[in-house]
Amino acid sequence: xxxxxxxxxxxxxxxxxxxxxxxxxxxxxxxxxxxxxxxxxxxxxxxxxxxxxxxxxxxxxxxxxxxxxxxxxxxxxxxxxxxxxxxxxxxxxxxxxxxxxxxxxxxxxxxxxxxxxxxxxxxxxxxxxxxxxxxxxxxxxxxxxxxxxxxxxxxxxxxxxxxxxxxxxxxxxxxxxxxxxxxxxxxxxxxxxxxxxxxxxxxxxxxxxxxxxxxxxxxxxxxxxxxxxxxxxxxxxxxxxxxxxxxxxxxxxxxxxxxxxxxxxxxxxxxxxxxxxxxxxxxxxxxxxxxxxxxxxxxxxxxxxxxxxxxxxxxxxxxxxxxxxxxxxxxxxxxxxxxxxxxxxxxxxxxxxxxxxxxxxxxxxxxxxxxxxxxxxxxxx
Numbered sequence: 001x002x003x004x005x006x007x008x009x010x011x012x013x014x015x016x017x018x019x020x021x022x023x024x025x026x027x028x029x030x031x032x033x034x035x036x037x038x039x040x041x042x043x044x045x046x047x048x049x050x051x052x053x054x055x056x057x058x059x060x061x062x063x064x065x066x067x068x069x070x071x072x073x074x075x076x077x078x079x080x081x082x083x084x085x086x087x088x089x090x091x092x093x094x095x096x097x098x099x100x101x102x103x104x105x106x107x108x109x110x111x112x113x114x115x116x117x118x119x120x121x122x123x124x125x126x127x128x129x130x131x132x133x134x135x136x137x138x139x140x141x142x143x144x145x146x147x148x149x150x151x152x153x154x155x156x157x158x159x160x161x162x163x164x165x166x167x168x169x170x171x172x173x174x175x176x177x178x179x180x181x182x183x184x185x186x187x188x189x190x191x192x193x194x195x196x197x198x199x200x201x202x203x204x205x206x207x208x209x210x211x212x213x214x215x216x217x218x219x220x221x222x223x224x225x226x227x228x229x230x231x232x233x234x235x236x237x238x239x240x241x242x243x244x245x246x247x248x249x250x251x252x253x254x255x256x257x258x259x260x261x262x263x264x265x266x267x268x269x270x271x272x273x274x275x276x277x278x279x280x281x282x283x284x285x286x287x288x289x290x291x292x293x294x295x296x297x298x299x300x301x302x303x304x305x306x307x308x309x310x311x312x313x314x315x316x317x318x319x320x321x322x323x324x325x326x327x328x329x330x331x332x333x334x335x336x337x338x339x340x341x342x343x344x345x346x347x348x349x350x351x352x353x354x355x356x357x358x359x360x361x362x363x364x365x366x367x368x369x370x371x372x373x374x375x376x377x378x379x380x381x
Contacts, residue, residue, distance in 0.1 A: 028052045035059070040066035048266040049336055061341030065332060071350040072309060074358075076328040080306040084328040087144045087187050097303035100296075100322050103190040105139055106130045110183055124178045125163040131188065132160050140192075144185040153180070154191065154236040170204065170236045192315045192322055197288050201246075201275050205231025208324055209250055209287070210334055211294075211312040212342055213301040214349040217356050221301040223294055224345035226250040227337045228257055228287075229313075233277035246275055247337040248282065255290025258283050259339060269336070293321040308353060309346055 031052065035041040041051070041064045051059065076084075084090055088107045095101055107120045108127050121127035131139070141153040154170040165177045180186070198207045212225040230246040248260035260282040262270045273283050287293075297312055300323065304310060311327035335341045 040064055042066065045332065049332075050267060058335075058340060061343050062335055063332065063341050063343035063346055067343070068332070068346065069329075071346050072329055075308040075346075075350055075353060076306070076310075081328060083306045084310070084326045085145050087142055087325060088185070090326060091187070091189075094300075094304065094323070094326070099300045099303060099326075100320060101189070102140070102192050102322055102324075104187060105134055105136050105190065106188040107144075107185065108181060108188070109144075109185040110181075111185075124181055127181070127188075128160065128163060128165050128177065131158065131165070136188070138191050139188045140190070141180065142187050142189070144187055152236065171234070192324070193317055195288060195316045195318060197285075198316050200280050201278060201282070202231045202233060202235075204233060205235050206315050206324065207231060208313045208315050209293075211297045211314055212330075212334070212345075213297060213310050213312065214345055215301050215305060215308045216349060217352050219302065221298045222345070223252055223297060225334060225338055225340075225342045226252050227334045230275060230282075246272070246282070247333075249338045250287065252294075255287040255294075257285045257287065259337065261337065263337075287316065289316070289320075296321050309349055 032041070032043065032046045035046060035051065039062070041062075045051075045064050049062070054062075082089055083093060088104070091101050091104045104119065106127055108122070109120065110122050112120075112122065119130060121130055137158055139155050139158075141155065143152075153167075155167045156170055157168040159166040159168075167175050167177060167180075169175060192206045194206055201207050207228070207230045209226055209228050211223055213221055213223055215221045226249070228248055228250050232245055235245070244265075245263060246260060247263050249258050250256070251258065260272050260274075262272050262276055264270070274281050293314070293316065297314065300312065301310060304326070307326070307328045311330040313324040313327070314321045315324055316322075
């Protein structure tokens, strides 16, 4: 660890001065150093997850990003990244094996060319024609490779013109389609109608459950962790990454929601019983049709051998669970809400596949040249 990082971490530890005297702050730093050596824990992880307060079970079961990358680079090899990272590819491939998504209306990409009668468009006029032909009056717009709710727009109404159209967004703002089209690909898909139960918590967002799954060499798939993400009033996304929403554990066996918290950012986590905006009871609520949904997600993972450990963001609808997105790499935040880590399960999956002697001949090695040198090479005419 560099001197600069030491200073940065010491500054964070000093913020604990009201809680810890100097000698205990030193113990905290030594504790971090031990976890860094034994688990590869980062400074941010120690600080964000308040490791100085965590019990032995959490410390033992926590899976940090450094160790996670080691496992997932093998379980979810890089040659398959595009399968889950690109939402258009995920839609089309996984739908063919029975994974349920929201209906895909159109795919916009300024690259390439596709016939006008298909769902793909490279310009505004063609895209307008596709949406108009399908009678789309509301939709969700997503970046094909975005995550954490980034770049998501919910369109409540569309007024069509000949070569452009006006969107009325979920917050009442009006935007022309042409103003949203740049160089990045986008998908346009159906607005998910969640169950009345899930909508009751917060109707402005699609409230989801993250299912963590593993696929073993035997063909068995397991749900290893589940936690819920509920949006706040007026928000159209449920993301927990930067705070400002409601999260907690879902009991895998029963579907009971528990340990609900208002997550306003790291070290700003408050236990709650009810949703802070709607007042709907969270803790103790059992998610309807939980067993059926869990069985469906197990089947989804079995049909997705390209990623042997996956994180599924799932909406509950009257027609069954609908996948919002599938993740081949994910952050650690859910372990905070579950109050338990998933190291044992991910590690066991890794070890079982390792025993099979798998070798991914198309995996990409790290480039032997530094980024700086490559940039100099590229800049030469």
